[in-house]
Amino acid sequence: MTTPAAGNRQIRLAARPSGLPVPTDWESTVEPVPEPADGHLLVEVSHISLDPAMRGWMNDVRSYIPPVRIGEVMRAGAIGRVLASRHPDFAVGDHVFGPFGVQEYAESDGAGVRRVDLGIAPPETHLGVLGATGLTAYFGLFDIGRPQPGQTVLVSGAAGAVGSVVGQLARLTGCRAVGIAGGPDKCRTLTEEFGFDAAVDYKNDDVPAALRKHCPDGVDVFFDNVGGTILDVALTRLARGARVIVCGAISQYNNTEPGPGPSNYLSLLVNRASMTGMVVFDYADRYPEATAELAGWLADGRLRAREDVVEGDVTSFPETLLRLFTGANTGKLVLRIR
Ligand SMILES: NC(=O)c1ccc[n+]([C@@H]2O[C@H](COP(=O)([O-])OP(=O)(O)OC[C@H]3O[C@@H](n4cnc5c(N)ncnc54)[C@H](OP(=O)(O)O)[C@@H]3O)[C@@H](O)[C@H]2O)c1
Secondary structure: OOOOOOOOOEEEEEOOOOOOOOHHEEEEEOOOOOOOOOOOEEEEEEOOOOOOOOHHHOOOOOOOOOOOOOOOOOOOEEEEEEEEEEOOOOOOOEEEOOOOEEEEEEEEOOOOOOOOOOOOOOOOHHHOOOHHHHHHHHHHHHHHOOOOOOEEEEEEEOHHHHHHHHHHHHHOOEEEEEEEOOOOHHHHHHHOOOOOOEEOOOOOOHHHHHHHHOOOOOOOEEOOOHHHHHHHHHHEEEEEEEEEEEEEOHHHHOOOOOHHHHOEEEEEEEHHEEEEOOOOOHHHHHHHHHHHHHHHHHOOOOOOOOOOEEEEOHHHHHHHHHHHHOOOOOOEEEEEEE
């Protein structure tokens, strides 16, 4: 292997943020590019996934995954090309997805690494519809939401990575899909590009009135990505037997104080409804079946992939991450390494 002269640039967590992450929460380091140990591989990272969950991983709290330690390379799913391999399952030149982190080169023992087929879709789509994004939408909606044809599926964060897939899968199932997103442009994208039946602009519309209008018979499935006030309002529109999927709560991730709880939760009782949290990692043994189905819909045009690709080097990561919290992205946010 030829060792790249400039070394391996990395972004490490320097401090635990209070509120939105600021530049001093990060440190940029350069280390020698590692040689792969026996049974390991070396990957040149080309595309890094940006996920709202990253904000949670920066907090020192108990969660479904341990926090990133201070001084550690920031955790991230990424795609890259195998530069050197002493691993039996991977060959030089393979394109792979793995938990490679925010760095230019990653040395890995192969845990969580899988080959990606760039013949069926570009790398950014393997981080989006064909990656954790699509899988989250798929298992959250189908396993927990259990939508039936003719039912109404309401989605918050609907123009984002997960939300835009949920709406499309709801339509594929014969449901009415109603999306909530910020701003007229995103709402237009929901109906014109992703095929939602109706869109609610939470920044400009009267959300309770808009939900009454667009969900006249109530909401059978609410796929929630944002939490907070939107969750509280959506709870007032539940149909009898509704399923609420707690996928995420991005409106709460930068809170410095605990936010108020949902005051309308008794709607669950009145409507014999359920509210269930989901973590996509729990479905790992079923990823292949779901990815094959998603890839089929992508290939026959029934599912659209939309990515928001920012070009830069790994030092662009901290600023790019903030785009998720300002709503600057539509679809899956990816950093493509130049
Ligand atoms: N449970 C799991 O296993 C799992 C897996 C993946 C993702 N998730 C969760 O799924 C959700 C969506 O993730 P994603 O990757 O698809 O991100 P995303 O939706 O592509 O990006 C975040 C979007 O959230 C919206 N947003 C930001 N701040 C907001 C606020 N204060 N109130 C309302 N909306 C706000 C913005 O859209 P607007 O412009 O519309 O505001 C922004 O574009 C997140 O909560 C994430 O943590 C969960």
